Amino acid sequence: MPLYQQLEEQIHALIMSGALPTGAVLPAERQLAENLGVSRVTIQRAYAALRQRNLLSSQGRKGFLVRSRPEQVHPGMDRLKGFTEEMRELGKVPSSRVTERAIVHDRSISSIFGLPSTAPILKLTRIRCGDDIAMSREVAWYNLKAVPALEHGDLSGSVYAFLADEAGARLVRCEQTIEATMPTAEECRIFDFDEPSPCLLIKRHSFSDAGVMIEYVEGLFRGDMYSYRLKLRT
Template identity: 65%
Template sequence: MSPPSTTAPPVPPKPPFQDLLELRDDTAKPLYQQLEDQLTQLIDDGTLPPGMTLPAERQLAERLKISRATVQRSYNALRERKLLSAQGRLGSIVQGTGPRLHSGMDRLKGFTEEMRDLGRVPSTRILEREVVTDRSIASIFGRPSHARFLKLVRVRSGDGKPMSREVAWYNLERAPDLAQADLSGSVYAMLATLGVPLVYCDQTIEAAEPTGEECAIFGFDRPLPCLLIKRRSFGEDGDMLEYVEGLFRGDTYTYKLSLRI
């Protein structure tokens, strides 16, 4: 007699989220508010996870057999609450209910310090580390074409969640010991230890689309908007020590800036 099978039964597929919506016309609550409340609940319980694309207004309206204006009003309310972000004709992206990271720009900080200030545990995974010569990078630093730089490609995470992929170059003429230093933590702290602390930087921020490799790092099923930060950092004597291009995920990361007259 053969032993009973221990194979678990297949898990039935989850129904489309639209089938979980139940809009009623026998209640005083308007349809747009019912839709907003039910979508909020599905976002809260994880049925609609961050990064998921919801249908465009017209498509959802046709599926639910309601007016497009009703869906539009609900979507707009969810965007105002930062639960959705608009993606034009593609629909809307779920942002989730978790707190976004609001990073200050009032002083020069490395990723490690920044994460700790935000109450996150920082960690780093080094993808590439090598000493290189690169004519284009040398030009950025204002150095001769044969100048040597430490190239460092890292994934930076907060609480285990990948937040950025950074490609950085460091001036080995000014910090030669950096080539052999332990860079699993803060490079800025290491530069200070080596006697060449960074004191100011020039930084630009622009919107960018992640590559396939970056989507895999961030866990995106499709390219989502990101922030590309380019920074040139200088020492006390005005010499450039670092050039870095960091792609930060846009679904959980924002920058805040205080301006005074």
Template identity: 75%
Template structure:
């Protein structure tokens, strides 16, 4: 026998469309829709989980909505804070909520996970635009370095100058990845002084004449550090994807080596294979 489900209360079902049509500022409080029963075998946290799921599916709780704080909702419903925590965690595990640190839990929505293809070489900026999201970047560190181990990856002398660029990449203002990239300044010297707040790939093509045409990359599962958890506003470590990419120009020169950490709760890759 399948697990019982509990959807919106009848009065919420009748009025859902009318309430959804209101401007967000005029919509009723979430408490209008929630009713927990004590005459059913379904645990309270599961009742709350199912009712919140219904509100998300119908759009009453739209993407980006910040849910009430655990303590506030627990007091309003007359239940323990643990009950609220279990419901919120269950919805996060179903990839419908994301944790935004002190903001609390935010609605991510049904099918809102990023699923870029891997059928051709493209940068983060282009990738986000193809997915209908607004890309942005925050540069955390930018410097010219000499690094023996990284130079060996490029096949360059240990004293070769490299541009080291550390950025947080966002889609619709949500941190999606943290990447550390190194660029071969011998092949693209104009990159040292260029404006890198946007697409580095576009800058390479337009300012340096070094359009990237192929890459080799690996994808690994990893656990973020405490610092990386703070960057992504994780309350606790969430599995992430570590992508290492070697990118080359048309003449075969390696231009870029990048290690990108992508949040696993919002990012998955789609592969197209043919036999």
């Protein structure tokens, strides 16, 4: 294992054990290199890797600060549920901030729904939070032909609850994929990442009990907080 990776893992272990608590200041690169008798490049690479894991933040000439460790959540994937319900099950207070709400005519999105390119689609972009911490950035599209009530409905809370209680279009099944990806600069700002850190991209197609596709959503979930749990049987 390269020297910088050995150093990275040693510092990581100290942070995880609490020996280096939140707020602890690590020496500047030049100072630590001199103390350990290694090259400054080795220290730079170790610190850069730890910053990418969101464990350190740079304090300029003062050195590097140990960041607070986000609490990991382990939601199950045994049934269809929305973010609001998921957060409540995990004992967190859900909230959302709408950053975009618009009626769009998008050929590629319409084709996902099997609709004409001229079909009106509701696009809803939200920052989803648990206990006021940004957990995901969600971009969702909704089939207004199937559920016209969505156009002017109150979507500040759970869209799934609105669909079931107000629009009579309860979602009963979905098709979902999960893949690893890196966040954009904008998403790094949303998640308060100093450096891009791996995230989970979840794409979901959701259907009503009539078999009509109502929702297509792409949700980016921060990888330092999310660990999904599956139960499989033979």
